Amino acid sequence: METIQESVGLRGTNRSQDVKLVQKLLNQNGFPQLQIDGVCGNNTTKAIITYQKHFYHHPDGLVSPGQKTFSQLSSGQRSALPRAHGSTGSNPNGARKNPMTMYPSYQVLKLMMQYEQLHTLPYDDHSSKTISSWTAGATIGYGHWISRQSEFDQFKDGISESAAETLFSQDLKKFVDAVRQYAKVALTQNEFDALVMLAFNIGTRDNLNHKGLYYSTALKVINGESPEDLDRAWMQFVYSRGVRMKGLVNRRKSELNVYHKGIYIKL
Known part of the structure; x- marks a missing residue:
């Protein structure tokens, strides 16, 4: 499994390769428009904070190696984000009803x-x-x-x-x-x-x-x-x-x- 070497985000070290990996994972977890350019700008930081709001009362905008945010992003489970009741891996939108x-x-x-x-x-x-x-x-x-x-x-x-x-x-x-x-x-x-x-x-x-x-x-x-x-x-x-x-x-x-x-x- 790929991992980051240093922190990414607000006041992070922001090594280009680490930033690219975090951007890639954010792409896969609800932020498909985020550009993968290795630059931790405002859009990347905002995406990190938005993602963290589902796990922390006070998101810090920082993704660190081995910590919860990176673990959630890299888990490969899209269910880490809130989804509608009844959704499944094969049918993420759930069953159709009247x-x-x-x-x-x-x-x-x-x-x-x-x-x-x-x-x-x-x-x-x-x-x-x-x-x-x-x-x-x-x-x-x-x-x-x-x-x-x-x-x-x-x-x-x-x-x-x-x-x-x-x-x-x-x-x-x-x-x-x-x-x-x-x-x-x-x-x-x-x-x-x-x-x-x-x-x-x-x-x-x-x-x-x-x-x-x-x-x-x-x-x-x-x-x-x-x-x-x-x-x-x-x-x-x-x-x-x-x-x-x-x-x-x-x-x-x-x-x-x-x-x-x-x-x-x-x-």
């Missing part, structure tokens, strides 16, 4: 909460700043939209973590129901999860403006109603108020990792 019988997996709930992040005080979703009075973008908890002044009064003094989790579960139901209703083909668990993630972020069905999951080209591709490229259709949803947002780009890529590979990683 979406009406499906529920989101624990892995996707965890990933969605990582993206939304816990906010115990009301904030403006557009600016991410804490607010003391209601505005159209008022949000709290794990992405819970505060729709009116009377609801804002309920949350103006903040919310506990357990109450935020309850709100998240309640909010999630309509998005799960939308995927069950709008998906017309059998889905694997990770495909179902990815659609729930997408719906949660872009909405379910806005008949006035023809927006949301129901009207998306991505859903039409999945349902066999459009010849367009799925990834391209999925990546249309990366704009906020006409501006391309890096955070949305990463979120869409993360959802596609879930959809295609059953890999649940925040990018």
Whole structure:
């Protein structure tokens, strides 16, 4: 088995051959776009940290010989990364089922909460700043939209973590129901999860403006109603108020990792 001689990553020794091996292993473990060039730049360090988040509460961005991160990367077991329930080595995406019988997996709930992040005080979703009075973008908890002044009064003094989790579960139901209703083909668990993630972020069905999951080209591709490229259709949803947002780009890529590979990683 190949091994590294010195540490690679943040404040590592970063010998070129060691870096190339770590980059190669990262390629095989959920980061196929990472260039194998022997240079430990920002992309390599970020990939190491992202990978470590599934094993450490406080990732250090460093891969050392004989330590846990390198052992996981070099184990040859893709299952080292979180996968959808029911996935196997021969069929990494699991069995296909009628979406009406499906529920989101624990892995996707965890990933969605990582993206939304816990906010115990009301904030403006557009600016991410804490607010003391209601505005159209008022949000709290794990992405819970505060729709009116009377609801804002309920949350103006903040919310506990357990109450935020309850709100998240309640909010999630309509998005799960939308995927069950709008998906017309059998889905694997990770495909179902990815659609729930997408719906949660872009909405379910806005008949006035023809927006949301129901009207998306991505859903039409999945349902066999459009010849367009799925990834391209999925990546249309990366704009906020006409501006391309890096955070949305990463979120869409993360959802596609879930959809295609059953890999649940925040990018």
